[in-house]
Amino acid sequence: MSILKGKPDDDIKIGVYVCHCGHNIASTVDVEEVARRAKELGEVSVARDYVYMCSSKGQNLIRQDIMQLGINRVVVAACSPRLYEQTFQNVLRESGLNPYLLQVANIREQCAWLHEPGPLATEKANRLVKGAIKRVIHHSPIEEQSVPVFPATLVIGGGIAGIQAALEIANSQQIVYLVEREPSIGGHMAQFDKTFPTLDCSACILTPKMNEVARNPYIRLMTYSEVVEVSGYVGNFNVKVRRKARYIDEDKCVGCGICVEKCPWSTESEFDADLGVRKAVYTPFPQAIPNIPVIDKERCVYFLKGKCRACEKFCEAKAINFQQEDLFIELHVGAIIVATGYDVFDPTPISQYGYGRLPNVFTSLEFERLCSPSGPTGGQLKLADGREPKSLAVIHCVGSRDQNYNAYCSRVCCMHSLKYSHLFKEKTGGEVYQIYIDMRCTGKGYEEFYERVQGEHVRFIRGKLATITADSPDSETGEKLSLSCEDTLLGGLVNIPVDMAVLCVALEPRHDAEQVAQILRLGRSRDGFFMERHPKLDPVATMSEGIFIVGCCQGPKDIPDTVAQASAAAARALAMIVRGKMETGAITAAIDETLCSACKVCNALCPYGAIFFDEVSNVSRVNRILCKGCNVCGAACPSGAISTRNFSESQILAEIEGVLV
């Protein structure tokens, strides 16, 4: 540890390399002067300027000086370290020098490009270079490290995202544990009737994939299960899974369904968005994988009152087991893919839309179930009084693009709204009104689908819905709902009488997203979805190394994007497994045990849980693999015992002195 804080060794030989970057730097800053001034400093052995330091000739200048002059600290004054630091680190590495004996002074982005040409810009460049020179004296070699990767992957959530990721990995003959909270995999996609823009039947494209999951010998499927604890780090996670008691022996059950048939107790079906009923022992839908029912302890009369056991009497396989208990299973995996999806927005709080009060106002997810042949009405659209609706209003952006609820766009609602127009026309031939703010049909084939639906005599009204009320002004047609809405194209308020209204509700982060984020140490963006490592360049990784996010848990998206992201994450996990090891960051905190006063302040501050207290030695210690080098601990340590490699106090203090004095 003392190498980090201790005084630098004696024979330090610094080489300074000032880049012209063509005219980019040289036209604003007097680069020759910068090199000259650097050379005047005692510690500097050689200072050169060159037209393109990043070119192979420029790199060779550095390489030669290291080899021939014995330069052992390098300062490059050029563009931002965010661009070429790694290139120059490689030059050091190839020349036999530890790459961390380099410091970059940013005289392009944060000097030449920011200021007018002249002595003040040159003066600033001089100061930045001097800061780098003073700093690099305090640099010491950092050992880079790698960890072995255990060849198994955990996928959390068995919607289309989790299914896709699991299959990609399993098809490469690598072990996957797929943990799904519900009794069956499938997620939201299993609830849909048709999928935009091609209108393929959702079950027809999803069921084969679900069956593949069941058949693939590399996939260990755990449904009705939840991840309760994750410890360890990239390459070596230890995961604790709770397998909830099904009260049905999975090994004995043959999936005949007699228990479901004989069960006398019914309750609302979650799968049917509470519009239909299911039994107390149930499989959520006919194509469920696995095809093994669960007994809902909250509804089963035997559990509630101690009498019944009808299912047990009829089960020939003797699979019913009321004594079953939750099981806790420990898994060892190298990578984790999170695919927990989304919840739909509950529109009850927008009371002017009447949801929950007016019987013929539905949410989009409910409408999906009403359209589905396996749904509560067998795919027939019906009003509360049993009549077929003659007109429908589809309301966009309910709970999305709304400062009161979610500011973001849910991305799929415009498209499924169009899908509903088409389905309604197909099923009833009735009138459809689309009440939209903006049409956003940006995917492949989406605009074409929009045009197709426009050709189907659908009425598009641009504006925001104000209210839905029950008192129809046009009672002769028997219509029950009256929509009051601003038409921003015609200018003015319009009243639309319809039989049925569908609220296209926002896609929201799961209600338990915070809990999952805590278990996995994931960040969340302002909208509440899990946060990716980089919004553009790394949308599947997270700041927790080895943990990836895919599908709607990262943000609202359609099925094609979900599948693409899932395959991308699978590729990342496979890459780790194939290489068998992972390099972890070199910039990590170190604790000087002789200074640690055992106050444990740092333990709680670390956002990655990388600091733990060693009771035996009575000091805090850093797990270098978990640490990301933010130095939050270092800044808080009252004893000054913590220092972050390459960003240590002595290095920064020296840099401060350099830029000022």
Place this chain on the structure above:
Amino acid sequence: MSFEPKIVAFLCNWCSYAGADLAGVSRYKCAPNVMSIRLMCSGGLEPSFVLKAFKEGADGVLVCGCNLGDCHYTDGNYKTLMRMTLLKKLTEQLGIEEPRVRLQWVCASCAEDFTNAVNRITEDVRALGPYKKEKVEVESGKNT
């Protein structure tokens, strides 16, 4: 010669340093008085860094981090916020006028927030005149 303030800026690597780089890439112009020092996270700013800057002759210190909620280490900048509140109390007690120490969130695409912050602190400090550390050292000596 007119007074040219010397100001040190501490920028977190992920948002603020990227935002400052973007200012350069976009060729926005700002006062050449601020020297940036890169930290991994604004939450890693040790109070000694700020004091050291004044000790070595800085006339002002600018601290920049990601927008609240966007810190790449989840919540490092909330720690910065708390720490800076305390630190500003200390610096004021040491006789360092309030405008000389400034905290500004700069996101990776907020290039103008950076140049504006640079220009503002430069103007404010220029108006205050050079920071006289001798005076403060005597006063703080009395205090301790």
